[in-house]
Amino acid sequence: MNIFNAQESNVQCYAKNFPVVFSSAKGCWLNTSEGERYLDFLAGAGALNYGHNNPVLKKALMDYIDQDGLTHGLDMHSEAKATFLENLKNYILTPRGLDYKVQFTGPTGTNAVEAALKLARKVKGRQNIVAFTNGFHGVSYGALAATGNQHHRGGAGMALSGVTRLPYEGYADLDGLALFEAMLTDNSSGLDKPAAVILETVQGEGGLNVASDEWLQRLSAICKRHDILLIVDDIQAGCGRTGTFFSFEPSGIKPDMVTLSKSIGGYGLPMAVVLLKPELDKWLPGEHNGTFRGNNHAFVTAAVAIEAYWHNDEFEQHINARAAQLNVTLQKVLKQYPAVFEKIKGRGLMQGIACHDGEFAGAIGKLCFANGMIIETAGPDDEVLKFFCPLTISEAELEKGLHIFEKAVAEYAKSSMKKAS
Ligand SMILES: *Cc1c(COP(=O)(O)O)cnc(C)c1O
Numbered sequence: 001m002n003i004f005n006a007q008e009s010n011v012q013c014y015a016k017n018f019p020v021v022f023s024s025a026k027g028c029w030l031n032t033s034e035g036e037r038y039l040d041f042l043a044g045a046g047a048l049n050y051g052h053n054n055p056v057l058k059k060a061l062m063d064y065i066d067q068d069g070l071t072h073g074l075d076m077h078s079e080a081k082a083t084f085l086e087n088l089k090n091y092i093l094t095p096r097g098l099d100y101k102v103q104f105t106g107p108t109g110t111n112a113v114e115a116a117l118k119l120a121r122k123v124k125g126r127q128n129i130v131a132f133t134n135g136f137h138g139v140s141y142g143a144l145a146a147t148g149n150q151h152h153r154g155g156a157g158m159a160l161s162g163v164t165r166l167p168y169e170g171y172a173d174l175d176g177l178a179l180f181e182a183m184l185t186d187n188s189s190g191l192d193k194p195a196a197v198i199l200e201t202v203q204g205e206g207g208l209n210v211a212s213d214e215w216l217q218r219l220s221a222i223c224k225r226h227d228i229l230l231i232v233d234d235i236q237a238g239c240g241r242t243g244t245f246f247s248f249e250p251s252g253i254k255p256d257m258v259t260l261s262k263s264i265g266g267y268g269l270p271m272a273v274v275l276l277k278p279e280l281d282k283w284l285p286g287e288h289n290g291t292f293r294g295n296n297h298a299f300v301t302a303a304v305a306i307e308a309y310w311h312n313d314e315f316e317q318h319i320n321a322r323a324a325q326l327n328v329t330l331q332k333v334l335k336q337y338p339a340v341f342e343k344i345k346g347r348g349l350m351q352g353i354a355c356h357d358g359e360f361a362g363a364i365g366k367l368c369f370a371n372g373m374i375i376e377t378a379g380p381d382d383e384v385l386k387f388f389c390p391l392t393i394s395e396a397e398l399e400k401g402l403h404i405f406e407k408a409v410a411e412y413a414k415s416s417m418k419k420a421s
Pocket residue numbers: 107108109110111113136137138139200204205233234235236237261262
C-alpha cells in the first residue's frame with residue numbers, strides 16, 4: 001500500500017483516475033517520478049490557463065521572493081497588491097467599459113461565491129437567491145446550496161436553503177426565463193423575490209452547457225426590471241477560457257458582481273476575488289474576513305499574467321485559433337462515431353464532447369491516460385469529455401493531444417464492437 005492510500009482521506013477524486021506520482025511540470029506537460037510524461041488536458045480544472053511553471057510568471061515570482069517581497073499580508077496594502085489592482089483596472093476593466101471595485105476573499109472560489117451571495121442578501125435585504133440546473137458554485141454551505149449536483153449536495157448533511165432553482169437555457173427544452181418572469185409577476189407563484197441570480201455562462205462542471213448571448217441579455221433585462229442583482233460566476237469560464245477575458249463579453253451584459261478564482265492568480269497560486277459595482281460596496285470593515293486574503297505571491301503572478309497576456313488581443317486570437325483547431329477534430333469524431341458521441345459542447349477552449357453514456361467517456365478517458373494524456377469528464381453522468389488544456393498550448397501540442405484522443409476513441413470503438421458481437 002502506498003503512502004497516499006495509507007494516509008490520505010478517501011475524499012480524493014482526481015487522484016483515483018490518474019494514479020501516478022507527479023514530480024515536475026512545464027507548460028502542458030506533467031512528469032512522473034517513474035519518468036513518464038503526460039499531456040495535461042485538465043490544467044488544474046482551469047487553474048492553469050497559462051500553463052505549469054510559466055517562465056514569465058516564474059521569473060517575476062523568483063525575483064520577488066529573492067528580494068524578500070511580502071508573502072503574507074492579511075488585507076494590508078502592499079506594492080504587489082497595488083500592481084495587481086492597477087493592471088486589472090488598466091488592461092482588463094477600463095478597456096471593457098467595466099467599473100468594478102475589488103473584494104479579496106479567502107483564496108478559494110467557493111469563498112468568493114459566499115462573499116457575493118452574502119453581499120447580495122445584505123444589499124437587497126432579501127434571503128432568496130436564484131441558481132440554475134447543473135450549476136456548480138463550490139462546496140461550502142452557501143455556495144453548495146446554489147450547486148445542482150446531487151453527489152456534492154449529499155455531502156452537506158443538513159438542509160441547504162435560501163436558493164430557488166430554475167432551468168438553465170436548453171434544460172429539458174424548457175424556457176426557464178419565461179417561467180422566471182411569470183413567477184416574479186404572480187403574487188401567488190410562491191417564489192420569494194430573490195436578492196440575486198447567480199450563474200455560469202458556460203457550466204464547467206455541469207457539462208459545458210452554454211447560455212446564448214440572447215438568453216443572457218434576456219436574463220439581465222429581467223433582473224434590471226425587477227431590481228435583482230446579477231452575479232456571473234466566472235471562476236472557471238473567466239480568465240480567457242472561452243476566448244475573451246470574461247465569458248460574458250460577447251453578450252454585452254454587465255453583471256453587478258463577478259467572481260473570479262482558479263486562473264486569476266496566473267501561476268496556479270490560490271487567489272479569489274469578487275468584482276462588484278461600486279454602489280454595492282456596503283461591507284463594514286472585516287465583515288467578510290479571511291486570513292489568506294493577502295497572498296502576495298499570487299498578486300505578483302496575477303499582475304504579470306494580466307500585463308503579459310492581455311495588453312493586446314494576440315492571446316485572444318491564439319485561444320480562438322486553438323479552439324477552432326479543437327473543434328475540427330470534435331466534428332470529425334462526432335461524424336465518424338455516431339454510436340459513441342452525441343454532440344459537441346461548450347465554446348472557446350472550454351469545449352468538450354458528450355458521449356451517449358458516462359461509461360463511454362470514462363473508458364475513453366482511461367485510454368487517453370494509458371496513451372499519455374490526462375483528461376477529465378463533466379456533466380450529470382460524467383458523460384462529457386472536457387478538453388481543458390492550458391490556453392498557452394501550441395498548435396503542435398494540441399495536435400498531439402488530439403491525436404492521442406482520436407487513437408483512444410478508435411481503440412474504444414474497436415473493443416466495444418468486439419464486446420457487442
Ligand atoms: C471551481 C469552481 C468553484 C469553486 O472553486 P473552489 O476553488 O474549488 O472552491 C466555483 N464556481 C465555479 C464555476 C467553479 O468552476
